[in-house]
Amino acid sequence: MTVRVLIVDDQEPFRSAARLVVGLLDGYTVVGEAATGEEGVKMAAELGADMVLMDVNLPDIDGLEATRRIVAANPAVKVLAMSTYEAGEFEEAALASGAVGFISKSDLEPETLTAYWLEDA
Numbered sequence: 001m002t003v004r005v006l007i008v009d010d011q012e013p014f015r016s017a018a019r020l021v022v023g024l025l026d027g028y029t030v031v032g033e034a035a036t037g038e039e040g041v042k043m044a045a046e047l048g049a050d051m052v053l054m055d056v057n058l059p060d061i062d063g064l065e066a067t068r069r070i071v072a073a074n075p076a077v078k079v080l081a082m083s084t085y086e087a088g089e090f091e092e093a094a095l096a097s098g099a100v101g102f103i104s105k106s107d108l109e110p111e112t113l114t115a116y117w118l119e120d121a
Contacts, residue, residue: 001114003117004031006049008040008066009082010058011028014105017052024110035059044070049077051117053108056083056090064090064097071098080116082108109119 005028007018015033022030033049034040035056042050052070052100058061067079081102094102103108 001027003028004048004050005029005113006034006040006044006047006052007035007065008037008043008052008058009055010035011055014055017110019109021108022113025113028113030079037042037061037063040066041069041073044077045073051113052077052079053113054079054081055105056081056085056094056102066095067094067097067099078116080113 005022007015007030009015020029021059022028031049032043034043037059040052040054054063054067058066059119063081067081070077070079079099081099082105083090084105089103103112
């Protein structure tokens with residue numbers, strides 16, 4: 001099985017970095033990228049994403065609301081919330097929105113993705 005990953009972040013340089021991280025993993029592929037929360041919600045459904053890397057701070061709806069909508073539409077999707085801020089500020093809200101976890105963007109590594117993918121698998 002290939003894990004289909006959608007990257008949702010309003011900054012192209014971070015989407016590029018995240019794409020590289022996903023590319024280091026066997027069995028994971030980036031199926032799309034979105035720059036806004038609304039676009040992320042739409043693309044998660046259209047592309048059949050298994051995992052979404054979701055920035056918390058986005059234009060239009062924020063990443064927490066986008067996460068709520070994605071998980072409501074398909075509870076099997078694993079959303080990993082991310083921010084440039086440390087976990088304390090957003091972790092509780094991210095988990096309450098349906099995300100499987102929250103990480104600082106600086107902690108995005110292949111091992112992090114596999115740990116959250118395998119959690120509760």
